[in-house]
Amino acid sequence: MEEKNKTDYKSLIDLSRLPKHIAVIMDGNGRWAKQRGKARVFGHKNGVKAVRAVTEACAETGVEYLTLYAFSTENWNRPALEVSALMELLVFTIGREIKTLQKNNIRLNAIGNIDSLPNKCNLALKKAIEETRNNTRMTLTLALSYGSREEIHRAFIRMYQDVQEGKIAVEDINPESIRDYLYTYNIPDPELLIRTSGEYRVSNFLLWQIAYTEFIFTDKLWPEIDKEDVYEYICQFQNRERRFGKISEQINR
Numbered sequence: 237m238e239e240k241n242k243t244d245y246k247s248l249i250d251l252s253r254l255p256k257h258i259a260v261i262m263d264g265n266g267r268w269a270k271q272r273g274k275a276r277v278f279g280h281k282n283g284v285k286a287v288r289a290v291t292e293a294c295a296e297t298g299v300e301y302l303t304l305y306a307f308s309t310e311n312w313n314r315p316a317l318e319v320s321a322l323m324e325l326l327v328f329t330i331g332r333e334i335k336t337l338q339k340n341n342i343r344l345n346a347i348g349n350i351d352s353l354p355n356k357c358n359l360a361l362k363k364a365i366e367e368t369r370n371n372t373r374m375t376l377t378l379a380l381s382y383g384s385r386e387e388i389h390r391a392f393i394r395m396y397q398d399v400q401e402g403k404i405a406v407e408d409i410n411p412e413s414i415r416d417y418l419y420t421y422n423i424p425d426p427e428l429l430i431r432t433s434g435e436y437r438v439s440n441f442l443l444w445q446i447a448y449t450e451f452i453f454t455d456k457l458w459p460e461i462d463k464e465d466v467y468e469y470i471c472q473f474q475n476r477e478r479r480f481g482k483i484s485e486q487i488n489r
């Protein structure tokens with residue numbers, strides 16, 4: 237009965253004004269497991285289902301870029317057992333999902349210090365990225381061993397080296413050229429950032445790229461997220477007025 241009264245958000249989406257890029261801080265797996273008296277890893281495993289649901293919802297709607305924060309530079313400080321379980325889960329999931337990515341024409345991409353991942357993960361990831369590189373429907377980017385400050389630090393060093401080697405002039409350094417040195421050089425900035433689990437923080441995610449991103453915070457824990465939630469968040473996004481520093485009258489002229 238309850239189902240009947242639910243809003244059909246999917247039908248309310250204006251397909252001509254979709255966010256091109258949605259970024260997600262997938263949080264709350266540990267608490268979801270704890271609520272069920274299970275180990276944290278159980279939450280991570282169930283989080284994969286939400287990854288699939290959100291990826292499907294975005295691809296089917298026509299979102300071109302989806303970026304998922306899967307493991308931060310700070311997450312290395314978690315108990316070793318949890319870190320290794322997450323890495324195992326990553327290898328297993330990539331292996332299992334690669335066919336689905338191919339079938340759905342989705343390109344896999346990664347941002348972060350990928351070379352710091354265990355060899356097995358690194359190889360599985362690079363293989364999947366290589367195999368899906370010609371897919372065109374959507375780019376699914378996993379942020380792995382990703383930290384925005386590490387990304388910006390790396391960009392500074394590489395830019396400095398390029399100046400020293402005469403590849404670029406100091407006068408050429410500007411917001412557009414800085415972009416080229418970030419992991420996200422080939423991805424537009426996200427229009428929408430979603431964070432689950434009732435936390436209101438950015439946790440070192442895409443600091444440069446979210447300058448004008450719309451934020452949605454939900455109390456739902458990551459494993460509870462389904463396709464309907466994605467449609468609802470896209471509707472919420474479409475109901476906002478993005479002014480980019482201007483005034484309302486300038487936008488609606």
Ligand code: IPE
Nearest residue numbers: 262263264265266267268306
């Ligand atoms: C998000 O869930 C997954 C990762 C950060 C890898 P958490 O593991 O942070 O879950 P909580 O926040 O402890 O509930």
Ligand code: IPE
Nearest residue numbers: 261262263305306307308439
């Ligand atoms: C952010 O979640 C990182 C990922 C989702 C991968 P955390 O659970 O690590 O963030 P904090 O520690 O609560 O800020």
Ligand code: MG
Nearest residue numbers: 263264265266
């Ligand atoms: Mg967390």
